[in-house]
Amino acid sequence: MFWHLQVLNLYRNPVLMRQWVMKQKKCAVVNRELCVACGSCQKVCPMGAIRVYKGLYAITDGARCIGCGRCAKECPASVISLEAPREN
Ligand code: SF4
Numbered sequence: 001m002f003w004h005l006q007v008l009n010l011y012r013n014p015v016l017m018r019q020w021v022m023k024q025k026k027c028a029v030v031n032r033e034l035c036v037a038c039g040s041c042q043k044v045c046p047m048g049a050i051r052v053y054k055g056l057y058a059i060t061d062g063a064r065c066i067g068c069g070r071c072a073k074e075c076p077a078s079v080i081s082l083e084a085p086r087e088n
């Protein structure tokens with residue numbers, strides 16, 4: 001019963017809703033120091049949210065990333081983790 005009231009409150013309050021969405025969402029984060037810039041992550045991302053920057057390391061676009069985890073599964077160096085985005 002309490003759980004249903006919490007959901008109802010989320011829908012009524014846009015601030016709470018945004019906080020809840022931010023808490024649920026995960027984004028890909030690359031450990032740049034260990035990335036070997038192979039580009040495998042870039043090839044499998046359905047959102048175009050990760051790319052190799054100047055042949056050096058992969059970078060992600062938090063606004064595009066949907067947290068599907070495909071890049072992390074594909075990464076041969078296992079340097080991608082899915083983390084909650086940081087609020088600035
Ligand atoms: S988690 Fe999914 S959407 Fe995000 S960068 Fe990786 S493949 Fe792309």
Ligand code: SF4
Binds near residue numbers: 034039040075078080
């Ligand atoms: S798949 Fe892994 S090692 Fe290759 S570019 Fe992406 S993050 Fe770097």
